[in-house]
Amino acid sequence: MELNEAQVNKATSALLKYFESTKKNDLLADDSPVWLVLSTKILPDNSRVKPIKIPLKYPIFDENSEVCLITKDPQSEYKEMLKELGITRINKVIGVTKLKKKYKPYEAKRQLCSSYDIFLADDRIIPIVPKLIGKTFYEKKKQPVPIKMKKGVLLKEITNALNSTYFFVNNGGCSSIKVGLTSQTPEQIAENIMYSINYIVDKVPGKWKNIQRLSIKTNKSVALPIYSSLPDEAKKIEFEPIKNETEQDEQDEQ
Known part of the structure; x- marks a missing residue:
């Protein structure tokens, strides 16, 4: 067909x-x-x-698209990894603990959702993400996309995610x-x-x-x-x- x-x-x-x-x-x-x-x-x-x-x-995401990456703790470790690899497509990095504390209120989740075009997340934390982000992300079809956070494949993972x-x-x-x-x-x-x-x-x-x-x-x-x-x-x-x-x-x- x-x-x-x-x-x-x-x-x-x-x-x-x-x-x-x-x-x-x-x-x-x-x-x-x-x-x-x-x-x-x-x-x-x-x-x-x-x-x-x-x-x-x-692709529907380009250099002007706002991209947020959700990581395991500590988030500083992954910020440093992005810097070391010269990856500039990520606009914001949020660790799990920060996501739980800073973005617990509904309004904070809603504002976070509206601030970025796409959300990526370490595939190891995907099972716990749904209860942390709330229903707004699902209503807007902005559920985080899982990527592998290993240094050797990270650039390819992010590029493939943004080309899909x-x-x-x-x-x-x-x-x-x-x-x-x-x-x-x-x-x-x-x-x-x-x-x-x-x-x-x-x-x-x-x-x-x-x-x-x-x-x-x-x-x-x-x-x-x-x-x-x-x-x-x-x-x-x-x-x-x-x-x-x-x-x-x-x-x-x-």
Whole structure:
């Protein structure tokens, strides 16, 4: 089973045109992630603490991205390791003890979550991380990504982490995976989708047979379908002008 590349290109073009039209009316609007929304026919048995790494052709994290690294204690040891290796992509290092004490209040966790684009964490502490960071990180899909903190592989681990996106498997039948940015071109986003889709589907129990629908959206748009498991339904998919969430709600009420 394969996605129709032409259809994916039409969808990414339509989505970015809509985003640009809304941005003209909101000068303060920030660039948005582009999400691949995956709906399955059968619910997964359980959720995963560790996100699944998915490679991208065009990375969504760059030199301007804010990166936070969560480490074992003492955090000073790992700050020194980063300095020694000449690694400059990490903006903040937080040890477990500091995470427990300084970021215990809900508001402190919320501010921490909003301050960074991606969180990395020593893979040895991943099992204890969920209760330390709270639900805000999961709601924003910013669960820390596990990396190996051995000196010989650390640079490669960080580079690979920042060149990937992540599939967070939950208990529901719908998952969202960041596959691009509105600052990228429609072609780059489409290539990211085509490049990563088989990696993503391979992690779904039942693979393509369990995929009900695939759509793409921004933070504030409705979802544009790019694949449906029902042939007749797929034929009906048209790339009409996208309504924002308010317009869609008003239409549903009529």
